[in-house]
């Protein structure tokens with residue numbers, strides 16, 4: 001019984017024993033004694049109730065199940081973890097970034113001092129800053145490795161082109177995070193490196209000069225440049241990345257992941273209609289399906305309803321083929337009939353139909369089939 005249903009039935013039970021009693025004894029004691037019977041602490045039971053209530057409103061279990069218990073293709077390997085690894089680093093950057101922002105001052109005169117204070121005096125400051133700094137490089141490396149995996153496994157092809165395009169935008173935004181973050185310590189190195197990067201941007205065709213002006217917040221590199229980089233680094237770009245990761249994952253769950261090329265190469269050509277991918281994974285990929293970490297080898301034999309579905313599909317294909325064959329033969333028959341009839345008409349006088357009711361159904365002198 002779901003938590004919500006249980007709660008409802010408990011309320012009904014307590015109300016069923018009379019109004020006065022219901023007022024004197026609300027639903028709570030019943031639930032608590034039940035929790036006691038199960039050896040569950042009151043606090044834990046309350047937590048479960050709250051979780052059940054939230055779940056019934058947002059369907060978190062459904063979303064979680066779709067994400068975590070989806071079927072993955074046969075041959076899925078460690079290379080498929082690179083996207084999740086990139087996502088993990090992004091989450092780590094967001095968390096460490098929040099802590100760094102508690103001590104950082106985005107001002108041209110105080111930025112460097114605030115970073116020095118954070119590194120040398122704040123508890124674990126150097127560690128958190130180190131995580132954020134190394135995490136930035138690691139995210140760039142992982143994103144390229146993930147992109148290489150999707151490229152070499154042919155995952156950019158139909159129907160996943162849009163996810164590839166979203167990925168390209170994510171790659172650009174991740175490099176923008178690197179560029180905008182590099183200036184923030186505002187030491188000699190970050191200052192001059194950003195000037196060089198900005199000049200390179202300005203040399204770009206058509207939009208280059210405008211983009212460089214936008215980043216600099218004017219024609220000259222100034223204190224406002226730092227504020228602009230800080231706003232982009234703190235809010236605009238991470239917000240866009242988070243939203244795009246959401247869209248990226250939506251497509252991963254909706255379309256399923258691509259089987260490795262060596263698994264696909266083993267299949268006879270055309271045995272994996274792409275429409276089946278919409279179900280999360282093609283049927284042929286069901287051989288070994290890890291569900292929550294366990295490999296369900298039994299899935300190699302399709303379940304009964306799956307087999308039924310296959311049989312129905314085979315019947316449908318047969319019927320379609322038969323129809324097509326008929327259609328290919330059909331036009332010749334009426335033509336032949338019409339010719340025969342025309343020949344008969346020349347020799348024999350026209351006879352009225354035996355049953356007048358049948359008359360309209362008869363293809364009269366080949367007109368119907370012309």
Ligand code: HEM
Pocket residue numbers: 079080081082083084086087090143146147150153155156160163164165166167168170171174241245248252256257258259
């Ligand atoms: C912030 C950056 C990114 C994150 C967090 C991310 C995350 C993920 C995750 C978790 C998956 C599913 C598991 C996997 O295949 O690894 C995935 C799949 C995919 N990603 Fe990314 N990704 C990012 C960037 C990119 C980039 C730069 C590209 C390409 C330009 C890309 C293209 C794809 C494609 C095409 C798939 C589908 C893979 C398949 O069908 O097998 N992603 N991504």
